[in-house]
Amino acid sequence: MRIEYHRTLIADQVRNEAFFAALKAAIVPGKSIVADIGAGTGLLGLMASKLGAKDVFLFETAEVAGVAAAVLKANKAKRCHLIPCHSTEFQDKLSADIIVSETLGNYALEENIIATLADARRRFLKPGGTVIPHHIIQYVAPVVAPRIDDELRAWERVGHGLDLSVAQTMSLNNAYVRALHADEILDGCRSAKVWDEIDLTSETKSKRHGETEWRLPRPAKIYGFATWWKVELVPGIGFSTGPLSPRTHWEQLYFPLSAPINAAASDVVGIDLRSSSSEEAGTHLAWTAVHKNAGGKILSRQVHDLDKGYLP
Incomplete structure (x- = not known):
């Protein structure tokens, strides 16, 4: 696992503050269910929880999922549920008001954000739900x-x-x-x-x-x-x-x-x-x-x- 890569994400205040503001604009405290696709070490999921999301489902794979689990535990994030697999592999029912994914690269599409969000949108998102990012x-x-x-x-x-x-x-x-x-x-x-x-x-x-x-x-x-x-x-x-x-x-x-x-x-x-x-x-x-x-x-x-x- 490249922890240094994840550190560069956490250090990016422009990115972090923009996603925090977007989640704040979208979440209805006590009501919104959020699916965080490609959660990394759990930052966006924790933000969603702090902003009052009813439940947050975090999808992450491999070793970084273990780090995310430890981070969620350290923050006593009781409304956060880690799902240690790629979202496309998850077959259980999930109904989310908001899908958020920071799977962007230097070339915007190199982490397959189009296909990943298309799958999550079709299978997880409630009618009229919010996709972050959307454009x-x-x-x-x-x-x-x-x-x-x-x-x-x-x-x-x-x-x-x-x-x-x-x-x-x-x-x-x-x-x-x-x-x-x-x-x-x-x-x-x-x-x-x-x-x-x-x-x-x-x-x-x-x-x-x-x-x-x-x-x-x-x-x-x-x-x-x-x-x-x-x-x-x-x-x-x-x-x-x-x-x-x-x-x-x-x-x-x-x-x-x-x-x-x-x-x-x-x-x-x-x-x-x-x-x-x-x-x-x-x-x-x-x-x-x-x-x-x-x-x-x-x-x-x-x-x-x-x-x-x-x-x-």
Whole structure:
């Protein structure tokens, strides 16, 4: 069990306070039954209990479930009931007013939140019940600073007449968790565009696809693309993992290019992003960048796929 990972969650005050506020807005003291899906060490379940939930059912697996049990005992949380299995494996009847799940990653969907919440919503949630979170927006923007690109091209600088280009190609077919500064992104993040929106209160696919493009007002050198997300937990309460937002334990994702794009004024640079996530196969990511001149002629197309790279 990676207790250090759970410590980073507990240390994230932006995350914690947003979920506390969302639970407070949703819970009717003495009446609401809450299901905490992927409870970790039990923080959100304990918050729900403190806010007056009638009962809280916490789903968690493996060794961390043992830690959650000890934490609940230490807090004398009598209305909290630990269920030591994945929520999709639970076959008994459960009727909840609120489903809450913090199963988000640096790439928002890497912990399979869509499929997990869909199952919990269908089987556990009362009609008219509340799903927390209920909406995710994914953003993308071009990166115009060479810092991460330089890091990934170390293979080119090994010298001694050696060719390590095969390994470099693998490096450039990977997505990297990195903290980017606003000034490393085109127009200081003002260029960010939505490439995907997810409604977690209704049926939606775990396979995602989106594309967008930018017509550049001035020349720019594009080294890659950054993505991040914004989550709305309940209406009016949420947070973002973007470079301009208060820092969380999550960071942005950097998608490299095989070669930087030298774009002239009025050129168009676009990206096509595809992902799929499942418990069985993990998360797959692929991205294609296209550079067109002002007249629409394609000057280059770069196709990247995580299957051609390696996991960091």
